[in-house]
Amino acid sequence: MKQHDDGTLKYSSLGIIWLWLIVFALLPFCLVALASFASHDDAHLLSFPLTLANYAELNNSVYLRIFKQSFYIAGTCTMICLLLGYPFAYIIARIRSRYKSFLTLLIVIPFWTSSLIRTYSMITMLKPKGIISSILMWLGIIDKPLPLLFTDTSVMIGLVYNLLPFMVLPLLTNIERLDHRLVDAARDLGANRFTTFRRVILPLTMPGIISGCILVFLPAMTIFYIPDLLGGSKSILLGNLIQNQFLVAQNWPLGSAISVVFTLILAIMILIYWRTMGKKDHREFL
Amino acid sequence: MKQLPSISYLTAIYLFFYIPIIVLIAYSFNQAQYSLVWHGFSTRWYQELFSDADLWTAVWHSLFLGMCAATSAMCIGGLTAICLYRYSFFGRKLLYGLIFILILSPDIVMGISLLILFSLLQVTLGFWSLLLAHITFCIPFVVVTVYSRIISFDEYIFEAAKDLGAKDTVILTRIILPLLWPALLAGWLLSFTLSIDDVIISYFVAGPDFEILPLKIYSMVRLGVKPEINALCAVTFGLTLLLVIISQLSLRKKP
Structure with a gap:
């Protein structure tokens, strides 16, 4: 591309970067893969011989149910975020007003606010004598406090509340780039609103939809503190399961095996995404 | 009148975002301990908060950790972005891919993988393990911020200089x-925010000797709702707000 003069700067910076990424990113990931084949005994966290027993243990109705439930909850959460977020992002992207940058800032703020704090604020809203119950009781709609907290519903509300900005921001970037003349052209050529949306707007904003879905779906399965704080004893998701195996049950090999399976499923999903996006767009994603 | 549904929809979503936080901040000034009823304005919970020595230690730990992590991540991430932009080298695409993967890889997997690494290398869990972990998860975000800025540069400047x-x-x-300092500053601030807010990765690599704020908040929240936590969350939210506004302003200003 360009010729370089002496290359000291180039090679020393590349050296630091590669060393860092190999030691703290690649090597640890390989160690998880290796640990998933280790044996479990009480004296050591990881020990030989290598075995497939951890994977065999996963084929158990309890773990399968948690896997299924996590995918179901994360999928539902992603759909809700998409349905709420798409019209929202579309309206903001189409605004031509001097308040637009302010409105955008208002979405960026929750994006960067600690999700732990936002989860905690949801407890205040949902608890039996919290705001929602109190207002509904005051309005006379219900006569005793609503058991909202510590249910699957409260976990879902917490997840959507936490992850909605992650859906809105990629959608917003994508919809802002949409050439609106194409929409006008479709309308001029006689397409009705629905056809225009389905045949023009939707395909053109698909990259934004997919990035948004990935950014919501991935954390939804692993934010262990949301089910922990908002959910009941039965709302255990994949994140809680992994955390539990590592820090409570001290069964690192099993925890690693769960993570490996989980990562593989995600990798396949991301590969599909990569294919649909085409390689030219991944530069823009970065 | 055609805009009315749009405006009400926007308002509804913004209310959904902000009402819980506003309620939280409002209750941090409520005199009462348990009741939701307004018992008058009071800064009592802030006073209790500011006299909690353990909490202050955690705050200083978090700020110090955040600064160290953000500064290191800014240097390494900035260099990475510059290398990706200016040089062609063996493994450039791989580096690109690796950064992409690091952004997408779930926090929990990064947390356990670093925990395994540290326990095999016999690194004591504490400040150093947290610092190394935080630098690692901040680097990709700095690279993204700086890279998106650097590609807007006029390439001829470098040619001319050469x-x-x-x-x-x-x-x-x-x-x-x-030319790059606004993007570097933005990267620093985002890393600092990420570091201060991170729960999942820190949860795995933190040790008992070095308590940090998010984990302290987590353990307090698990024990139940208390007015001090409202105050603590309000303060933390204010800090984040400040950082986000500064970083947005520094990104927007075009040289």
Whole structure:
């Protein structure tokens, strides 16, 4: 591309970067893969011989149910975020007003606010004598406090509340780039609103939809503190399961095996995404 | 009148975002301990908060950790972005892919993988393990911020400098850094925010000797709702707000 003069700067910076990424990113990931084949005994966290027993243990109705439930909850959460977020992002992207940058800032703020704090604020809203119950009781709609907290519903509300900005921001970037003349052209050529949306707007904003879905779906399965704080004893998701195996049950090999399976499923999903996006767009994603 | 549904929809979503936080901040000033009823304005919970020595230790730990992590991540991430932009080298695409994967890889997997690494290398869990972990998860975000800025540069500036005999180090210190500092600052602030807010990765690599704020908040929240936590969350939210606004302003200003 360009010729370089002496290359000291180039090679020393590349050296630091590669060393860092190999030691703290690649090597640890390989160690998880290796640990998933280790044996479990009480004296050591990881020990030989290598075995497939951890994977065999996963084929158990309890773990399968948690896997299924996590995918179901994360999928539902992603759909809700998409349905709420798409019209929202579309309206903001189409605004031509001097308040637009302010409105955008208002979405960026929750994006960067600690999700732990936002989860905690949801407890205040949902608890039996919290705001929602109190207002509904005051309005006379219900006569005793609503058991909202510590249910699957409260976990879902917490997840959507936490992850909605992650859906809105990629959608917003994508919809802002949409050439609106194409929409006008479709309308001029006689397409009705629905056809225009389905045949023009939707395909053109698909990259934004997919990035948004990935950014919501991935954390939804692993934010262990949301089910922990908002959910009941039965709302255990994949994140809680992994955390539990590592820090409570001290069964690192099993925890690693769960993570490996989980990562593989995600990798396949991301590969599909990569294919649909085409390689030219991944530069823009970065 | 056609805009009315749009405006009400926007308002509804913004209310959904902000009402819980506003309620939280409002209750941090409520005199009452348990009741939701307004018992009058009071800064009592802030006073209790500011006299909690353990909490202050955790705050200082978090701020110190955040600054160290953000500064290191800014240097490494900034260099990575500059290398990706200026040089062609073996494994450039791989580096690209690796950064992409690091952004997408779930926090929990990064947390357990670093926990396994540290326990095999016998690194005591504490400040150093947290610092190494935080730098690692901040780097990709700095790379993204700086890279998206650097591709908007006029390439001929570098060509001209080279023609005039500037060496790589001179180009870096005299041209790239002065042009890039807003993006570097934004990257620093975002890393700092990420580091201060992170729960999942820190949860795995933190040790008992070095308590940090998010984990302290987590353990307090698990024990139940208390007015001090409202105050603590309000303060933390205010800090985040400040950082986000500064970083947005520094990104928006075009040289």
